[in-house]
Amino acid sequence: MLVSTKGRYALRVMVDLAEHQAAGRIPLKEIAARQGISEKYLENILATLVRANMLSGMRGKGGGYVLTRPPEQYTVGEILRLTEGSLAPVACLDGDCKGCSRSDECPTLDVWKNLDKLINDYLDGVTLDTLVAPNEGYDYVI
Amino acid sequence: MLVSTKGRYALRVMVDLAEHQAAGRIPLKEIAARQGISEKYLENILATLVRANMLSGMRGKGGGYVLTRPPEQYTVGEILRLTEGSLAPVACLDGDCKGCSRSDECPTLDVWKNLDKLINDYLDGVTLDTLVAPNEGYDYVI
DNA sequence: ACTAAAGCCTAGTAATGCAATAGGAAATAG
DNA sequence: CTATTTCCTATTGCATTACTAGGCTTTAGT
Numbered sequence: 001m002l003v004s005t006k007g008r009y010a011l012r013v014m015v016d017l018a019e020h021q022a023a024g025r026i027p028l029k030e031i032a033a034r035q036g037i038s039e040k041y042l043e044n045i046l047a048t049l050v051r052a053n054m055l056s057g058m059r060g061k062g063g064g065y066v067l068t069r070p071p072e073q074y075t076v077g078e079i080l081r082l083t084e085g086s087l088a089p090v091a092c093l094d095g096d097c098k099g100c101s102r103s104d105e106c107p108t109l110d111v112w113k114n115l116d117k118l119i120n121d122y123l124d125g126v127t128l129d130t131l132v133a134p135n136e137g138y139d140y141v142i
Numbered sequence: 143m144l145v146s147t148k149g150r151y152a153l154r155v156m157v158d159l160a161e162h163q164a165a166g167r168i169p170l171k172e173i174a175a176r177q178g179i180s181e182k183y184l185e186n187i188l189a190t191l192v193r194a195n196m197l198s199g200m201r202g203k204g205g206g207y208v209l210t211r212p213p214e215q216y217t218v219g220e221i222l223r224l225t226e227g228s229l230a231p232v233a234c235l236d237g238d239c240k241g242c243s244r245s246d247e248c249p250t251l252d253v254w255k256n257l258d259k260l261i262n263d264y265l266d267g268v269t270l271d272t273l274v275a276p277n278e279g280y281d282y283v284i
Numbered sequence: 285a286c287t288a289a290a291g292c293c294t295a296g297t298a299a300t301g302c303a304a305t306a307g308g309a310a311a312t313a314g
Numbered sequence: 315c316t317a318t319t320t321c322c323t324a325t326t327g328c329a330t331t332a333c334t335a336g337g338c339t340t341t342a343g344t
Contacts, residue, residue, distance in 0.1 A: 001143075001232065001236075002144040002232070003232045004233075004302065005302080006303085008232055008250070011250050011253075012248075027319065027320090028319075029319080036244070040304070040305055041303070043321080044304090046320085047321070047322080050321090057320055057321080058311090058319085058320075059310070059311045059321070060310095060311050060312025060318065060320075061312060061313040061317065061319070062318080063312065063318075064319075076253060089143070089144040089261075090143065090144070091143060091147070091150075094143075106154070107154070107157045108153050108157065111218060111265075111268055111273070112145075115261065118260055118261070118264055119257065119260070119261065122256070122257060122260055123253075123257070131249045146330090146331065147331080147332065147333095148331080169290060169291085170291075171289095171290085180333065182333070182334055182335080183332070183334080185293095186333085192291090192292090199291055199292080200290085200291075201289090201290055201341060202288095202289065202290055202339090202340050202341020202342060203287095203289045203290065203340095203342040204289080204290080204341070204342060204343090205340080205341065
């Protein structure tokens with residue numbers, strides 16, 4: 001599985017926050033309820049996003065989470081790479097595995113490289129704003 | 143990780159067999175030595191390929207493995223789907239998970255579907271013969 | 285027939301990573 | 315001062331992956 005629940009949840013949460021941008025800071029409790037995700041598990045995920053400055057978190061009464069940039073400035077690729085650690089389709093291409101000893105002669109390496117590029121290019125081409133449902137995020141009007 | 147060692151090894155082995163096609167049946171021992179894979183582990187992988195009729199195995203002296211079709215009739219996609227079980231990038235798209243309860247409203251589902259198609263289409267477009275090193279498989283000449 | 289070479293089959297195991305939980309400390313608004 | 319809310323560190327249960335073990339069956343050659 002290329003993308004685990006952590007990455008999937010992260011993406012859904014980011015879309016959720018984009019849709020409810022106008023409401024200001026949203027507490028974790030609210031997101032968890034809306035998305036049907038355990039509050040405790042969601043804490044982990046949001047902490048990762050905050051540490052990377054993709055979200056701003058604020059504690060205390062009236063606190064909560066908010067996007068740090070406009071939705072069109074987030075790509076799905078960066079969100080997933082952050083939360084998953086890597087989107088490499090095979091271990092051969094994963095950072096610390098500095099290429100196996102056979103990489104010089106490996107006839108399959110190009111397949112993995114092409115696949116890796118395909119995946120990353122596609123996901124880097126999808127921005128958060130394109131995932132926000134039309135006419136949502138405006139529920140504060142009326 | 144989309145593709146584990148099982149799938150990676152399987153692909154390398156299939157290429158190996160394509161390259162040594164002319165030599166007739168190749169015993170597991172030989173493949174394992176050439177590819178640097180444990181014989182016992184390789185047994186598992188080859189058994190899977192044989193059961194799916196991608197390879198023919200024959201026991202006894204002079205036995206070994208051989209491709210059942212010409213290399214250009216294998217796609218990387220089918221080899222990997224067989225050995226990995228599935229190439230779905232997320233659990234949401236995996237067979238038995240008959241779509242989560244939120245699939246109707248899920249804003250991210252299209253991303254996963256597009257990604258899934260991208261991956262499978264690419265891998266189904268690569269055939270085994272394109273991975274065989276040029277001028278290999280002809281080592282029996284001279 | 286016997287033997288060596290090979291594949292086939294069923295388990296088992298160690299290690300890893302995923303998904304989720306637990307409990308409390310620190311900050312903030314009213 | 316208190317209720318609310320994020321932040322932080324660990325731990326647990328579970329599933330999967332990667333690999334190993336041991337024995338059975340088939341085949342070719344002598």
